[in-house]
Amino acid sequence: MSGIDYEPLSLDISEVGRELVDFNIEQVRRLVDEHLSEPYSIYVYRFFLNNWPNLTIMAKHQGKVIGCIISKVEPHRDSRIRGYIGMLAVDNEYRGQGIAKELISRSLDSMIDNYKCDEIILETEVVNKAALRLYENFGFLRVKRLFRYYLNKHDALRLILPVSEKSTIRSTFLPKLENSMESKY
Amino acid sequence: MDVQQQLGVLNIHDYDDITDEFFSIASKIEYGDIAKSKHFKLLEGTHALEVMNPKLDTALLTPEQIDPAVPTLDHAAWVMARLLGCVCAWLDNNSLSVSVLSCHYVEQLILGNPVEGTIENKVLVPFVKAVVQFVNQVLSLGVAGVIYEEEDLNTQTMDLDFAVFESEDVSQTVNGAVQWLETQPKSESASLCIALLSVLDQSLKINSLVQINTELYQGTPKTADFSYIDKAVSLLDTLASPETAKLVDSLPKTACFSTNVQRTLNNRSPPKPLAYASFDQSVASFAKMFVDLRFMTKVFLVRDSIELLDYLNVFMCRRQFTADPDEILGNHIVVRTLMQLFLIRDDQSILGSKHWNISTLLIDIVNKISLQNSKIQQKLSDVDSKEIREGFEKLLTQLEPAFYNFLTSISQNPSRQRQFVNKELIIWDSIQVETENFETGLNSKLNDVFPDSELPAMPLASFVYYLKLSKMADLLFKSIELDLYKDPRELHLGYWQLGNQLEHLIQHIHRLLDLNRLRQTQINNYSKRIKKAKGDKKNKLREQYEIDKEFLPQFERMERYFEFQLVKYEIHKNLTESRVCLFRLLQRFGLLGLPKLCKVSEEILYNLQFKSYQTIGIPQLLPYSEYQHIMRQNVWIHGSLQGSGANYERVLMKQRADRVNLDLRRFEAMVAKLQYPKFMAEAFLDEVKLLKKANIAVQLAFSQVLKAATESSKPEFKVSFEKIGYHLYYPNIKVTTK
Numbered sequence: 001m002s003g004i005d006y007e008p009l010s011l012d013i014s015e016v017g018r019e020l021v022d023f024n025i026e027q028v029r030r031l032v033d034e035h036l037s038e039p040y041s042i043y044v045y046r047f048f049l050n051n052w053p054n055l056t057i058m059a060k061h062q063g064k065v066i067g068c069i070i071s072k073v074e075p076h077r078d079s080r081i082r083g084y085i086g087m088l089a090v091d092n093e094y095r096g097q098g099i100a101k102e103l104i105s106r107s108l109d110s111m112i113d114n115y116k117c118d119e120i121i122l123e124t125e126v127v128n129k130a131a132l133r134l135y136e137n138f139g140f141l142r143v144k145r146l147f148r149y150y151l152n153k154h155d156a157l158r159l160i161l162p163v164s165e166k167s168t169i170r171s172t173f174l175p176k177l178e179n180s181m182e183s184k185y
Numbered sequence: 186m187d188v189q190q191q192l193g194v195l196n197i198h199d200y201d202d203i204t205d206e207f208f209s210i211a212s213k214i215e216y217g218d219i220a221k222s223k224h225f226k227l228l229e230g231t232h233a234l235e236v237m238n239p240k241l242d243t244a245l246l247t248p249e250q251i252d253p254a255v256p257t258l259d260h261a262a263w264v265m266a267r268l269l270g271c272v273c274a275w276l277d278n279n280s281l282s283v284s285v286l287s288c289h290y291v292e293q294l295i296l297g298n299p300v301e302g303t304i305e306n307k308v309l310v311p312f313v314k315a316v317v318q319f320v321n322q323v324l325s326l327g328v329a330g331v332i333y334e335e336e337d338l339n340t341q342t343m344d345l346d347f348a349v350f351e352s353e354d355v356s357q358t359v360n361g362a363v364q365w366l367e368t369q370p371k372s373e374s375a376s377l378c379i380a381l382l383s384v385l386d387q388s389l390k391i392n393s394l395v396q397i398n399t400e401l402y403q404g405t406p407k408t409a410d411f412s413y414i415d416k417a418v419s420l421l422d423t424l425a426s427p428e429t430a431k432l433v434d435s436l437p438k439t440a441c442f443s444t445n446v447q448r449t450l451n452n453r454s455p456p457k458p459l460a461y462a463s464f465d466q467s468v469a470s471f472a473k474m475f476v477d478l479r480f481m482t483k484v485f486l487v488r489d490s491i492e493l494l495d496y497l498n499v500f501m502c503r504r505q506f507t508a509d510p511d512e513i514l515g516n517h518i519v520v521r522t523l524m525q526l527f528l529i530r531d532d533q534s535i536l537g538s539k540h541w542n543i544s545t546l547l548i549d550i551v552n553k554i555s556l557q558n559s560k561i562q563q564k565l566s567d568v569d570s571k572e573i574r575e576g577f578e579k580l581l582t583q584l585e586p587a588f589y590n591f592l593t594s595i596s597q598n599p600s601r602q603r604q605f606v607n608k609e610l611i612i613w614d615s616i617q618v619e620t621e622n623f624e625t626g627l628n629s630k631l632n633d634v635f636p637d638s639e640l641p642a643m644p645l646a647s648f649v650y651y652l653k654l655s656k657m658a659d660l661l662f663k664s665i666e667l668d669l670y671k672d673p674r675e676l677h678l679g680y681w682q683l684g685n686q687l688e689h690l691i692q693h694i695h696r697l698l699d700l701n702r703l704r705q706t707q708i709n710n711y712s713k714r715i716k717k718a719k720g721d722k723k724n725k726l727r728e729q730y731e732i733d734k735e736f737l738p739q740f741e742r743m744e745r746y747f748e749f750q751l752v753k754y755e756i757h758k759n760l761t762e763s764r765v766c767l768f769r770l771l772q773r774f775g776l777l778g779l780p781k782l783c784k785v786s787e788e789i790l791y792n793l794q795f796k797s798y799q800t801i802g803i804p805q806l807l808p809y810s811e812y813q814h815i816m817r818q819n820v821w822i823h824g825s826l827q828g829s830g831a832n833y834e835r836v837l838m839k840q841r842a843d844r845v846n847l848d849l850r851r852f853e854a855m856v857a858k859l860q861y862p863k864f865m866a867e868a869f870l871d872e873v874k875l876l877k878k879a880n881i882a883v884q885l886a887f888s889q890v891l892k893a894a895t896e897s898s899k900p901e902f903k904v905s906f907e908k909i910g911y912h913l914y915y916p917n918i919k920v921t922t923k
Binding site for chain 2: 011013014020021033038039040041042043044046047050102105107108112126132136137138139141142143144145146147148150151153154155157160161162165167168169171172173185
C-alpha cells in the first residue's frame with residue numbers, strides 16, 4: 001500500500017523529542033494490547049523496546065502507528081545468536097495490504113544483517129492459520145509444538161528460520177560463543 | 186463504586202493508602218530509565234502483574250454482588266452441576282481462581298466458615314467437601330513432578346489449603362447426603378443431586394490405586410476392587426442423556442459464583458472471566474477420566490515385559506479425538522498423572538512389586554530382545570569374570586536413564602511425548618558407541634559369533650540399536666502427528682526419511698531374529714555336542730543344556746514377536762512409500778516447491794527439519810545431496826513416463842497397496858497367534874482399520890491426480906491434510922483441482 005512509512009523506533013529524545021518517543025511507545029502498546037490475546041506487562045514492552053529499539057519497526061499511515069513488529073536478539077545457550085519475533089500487530093482496517101509481510105521482511109533483514117543471527121524464532125497459536133501462513137512463507141519451519149502454551153489454552157507452534165548452519169546442529173555439539181552479549185535491562 | 190465502597194463489598198477493612206508515597210519515590214526515576222532487580226528477567230516479566238493495567242490488575246475487576254442462598258433442591262442441583270463444570274474447567278488447564286474457587290461455598294468451607302441453611306448443609310456442603318477433597322487429591326498428584334505446571338495443570342491455590350477434610354469424613358458426609366435425599370419426595374433434581382454426589386464419591390476412590398502393591402504378570406490382584414470404575418462409567422452414561430442436560434438447563438440459578446476471589450485472595454494470575462464446562466462437557470470429561478482409568482488398570486493383565494512395553498506404547502498413543510483438528514489430546518490429565526505414580530513407585534519398584542523395579546525390568550527386556558544365552562550373559566554369573574560384570578553394570582547405569590525416560594514419557598501430553606523421544610534418542614545414540622566398544626573389546630575373548638559369517642553377535646549393542654532405531658522412527662511419526670510438517674514438500678521429506686529409517690529398523694529386526702534363531706539352534710545342538718563330549722565336559726554340557734533349554738519357550742515367543750514387529754514395520758514402510766510416491770507425482774505440478782518469499786536455502790531448511798538426526802552417526806541421515814539427486818531423477822522419470830500414461834507408477838502403487846493389505850491380514854493373524862489380552866488385541870485391530878483406511882486413501886488420491894492430469898494439460902491442484910477419523914501418522918492427503 002502506498003503512503004505507509006516504515007521506521008524503527010527511536011528512543012533518542014535529542015533526535016525525535018520526548019513527545020514523539022512517548023507517542024510511539026503508547027501507539028505500539030495500544031496496537032499490541034488490542035490485537036494480541038496475551039496480556040503483556042509494561043516491563044515486557046520495555047524489555048524489548050529499550051534493549052533493541054531498532055528491532056521495533058513501526059508501520060505508519062499519516063503519522064499514526066497502524067502496524068508494528070517487536071523483536072530481540074540474544075545468545076541462545078551460549079552457542080548461537082538467536083533472533084526472536086515477540087509481537088506483530090496490524091490494525092484491522094489496514095490488513096490484507098501486505099503490511100505485516102513488509103514488517104516481517106524488514107525485521108528479518110535487520111536481525112540477519114545487523115545482528116548476524118544464526119536463527120530467528122517465534123511462537124504462534126496453532127489455530128492462527130493466517131500468522132502461520134505469513135511466517136512460513138518466509139521459510140520458517142515448525143520445530144516444536146507447545147502444549148497449552150497460551151492463556152487461552154491453545155497449543156503453540158515454535159517456528160524457526162535457520163540462517164546459518166549452526167541452527168541445524170544441537171547446541172550441545174556447538175562451540176561456545178566468543179563474545180556473548182547480554183541484554184541491558 | 187469508589188475505593189471505599191469496593192473494599193466494603195469485598196469485606197476488606199484493614200488497608201493503608203500508599204499512593205502519595207509511591208508517586209513521590211517514582212518521581213525520582215529519570216525519564217527512560219528502568220528500575221528493576223537484576224533477577225527480574227523477561228520470564229518474570231511475562232508472569233508479572235501490573236497495577237492499573239486492566240488486562241493484568243485483578244483489583245480493577247468490578248466486585249460482584251452474590252446471593253448464595255439455596256432455597257430448593259432445584260437450586261442445589263444447579264450449583265452442583267455448575268461446580269462440576271468448574272472442576273472440569275480446572276482440569277482443562279484453567280486456574281483454580283477462575284474455576285473451583287469462584288464458588289462462594291468452596292471458599293467458605295476451605296476457610297472453615299459456617300454455612301447457613303438446611304439444603305445447603307444437607308446436600309451442598311457434602312458435595313462441596315467432596316469437590317475440595319477431589320481437588321486436593323489431584324493437586325497432590327499434580328505437584329508430584331510428573332506433569333508440567335500450567336501446561337498440564339494449574340496448581341496455584343491462592344494460598345488456600347485444600348487438605349482440610351479427612352477422606353473418611355467426606356465419604357460419610359456424602360453418604361449421609363444421599364440418604365437424606367432418598368428420604369425426600371422424589372424429584373428429578375433430587376435424583377440429579379444423588380447422581381452427582383455419587384460421581385464425586387467414585388472419583389475420590391481413584392487415588393487408592395497408588396496404594397496397590399502387586400507382582401507383575403499375576404493378573405488383577407484379588408484385593409483390588411475396580412467395580413467403582415464401572416459404576417461411575419455407567420452412572421455418567423446415564424447422566425449423558427439429553428433429558429438430563431435439558432433438566433440442568435431448566436434449573437434456577439444461584440448467584441454464588443463470582444470473580445471476587447480473584448480480588449480478595451492471593452492471586453498470581455491476570456483477571457479472567459469465570460471458566461466452567463457445560464454440563465454435557467463435564468459428564469464427558471469425567472466419563473473419559475474413568476474410561477482411561479479402566480484402561481490403566483488393564484496393566485495388571487499383561488503377561489511379560491515385552492507385552493508391558495506394547496501396553497505402555499498403546500497407552501501413550503491413546504488420543505481423545507475432538508471436533509477440533511487443532512486439538513491433540515491424550516489420556517485424561519488425572520489418569521496421565523496417576524499412571525506414572527502408579528507404575529513407578531518411590532522405591533523405583535514397578536507397581537509396588539517386590540521383585541520388579543526399573544533395573545530388573547530393563548534387564549529382563551534386554552534378555553528377551555537379545556541377551557539371553559549370550560556368552561556375555563553366561564559370564565555375568567562367573568566369579569572369574571569381574572571385568573565383564575563391571576563393564577555390564579556400568580552400561581546398565583547408562584541404559585537406565587534412557588529406559589526411565591521412556592517410562593515417564595507415557596504420562597506426558599502429546600507434545601511433550603515427542604520432546605521426550607527426542608531426548609531419549611540422544612541417550613541411546615551415546616550408549617550405542619559405548620556398548621559397541623565394550624562388546625568389540627570382549628569378542629576376541631568370548632567369540633560369540635554367527636557360525637557361518639563369523640559376524641559378532643553383539644547382543645547388547647543389538648538391543649541398544651533396536652531401541653535407537655525405534656525412537657528415530659517414533660520421532661518422525663510424532664512430528665507428523667503434531668503437524669510439524671506443514672506442506673507437501675515437508676511431509677514428503679518426512680515420509681521419505683521415515684521410509685529410510687524403517688528400512689534400517691526392519692533390517693535390524695531381521696538381525697535380531699537371526700540372533701534369536703541362533704540361540705535356538707545352539708540349544709537344539711546340545712544333544713550332538715553332549716554325544717561327542719566325554720567325561721566332565723559331558724556332564725557340564727548336560728548341566729548347561731538343562732539351564733538353557735528352559736529358555737526355549739521364551740525364544741519361540743520372541744521369534745513370533747519379532748515376526749510381528751517385522752510385519753508391523755513393513756506395513757508402515759509401504760504406507761510411507763506410497764505417500765512418497767504420491768508427493769513425487771505432485772512435484773510434477775509444482776507442489777513441492779519452496780515458499781514464495783523464502784529467505785534461506787532449501788538445504789538449510791532440510792538440515793533443520795532433521796536436526797535431531799544430524800549428530801547421529803549410524804544410521805546416517807540421508808544427505809541433502811541425495812534428496813536433490815532423487816528429485817532430479819523424479820523429474821526425468823515423470824518426463825519419460827508422460828507418454829505411457831504413468832502406467833508404471835500406477836502398477837507400483839497397486840503392488841504396494843496389495844502388499845499392505847496382505848501384511849494387514851498377516852498382522853491380524855499374528856495378533857491372534859500372540860494371544861494378546863483382549864483389550865490389547867482390540868487396540869491393535871482398531872489400528873488396523875485406520876491403516877487400511879490410510880492405504881485406500883493414498884491410492885484414491887494418487888488416482889485422482891493421475892486422472893486430472895490426463896484430463897487437463899495443466900491441472901492446478903490444491904493439497905490439504907485431514908486428520909479427524911484418520912490414523913495419527915497418516916493424515917488424509919486431500920488433493921482437489923482448483
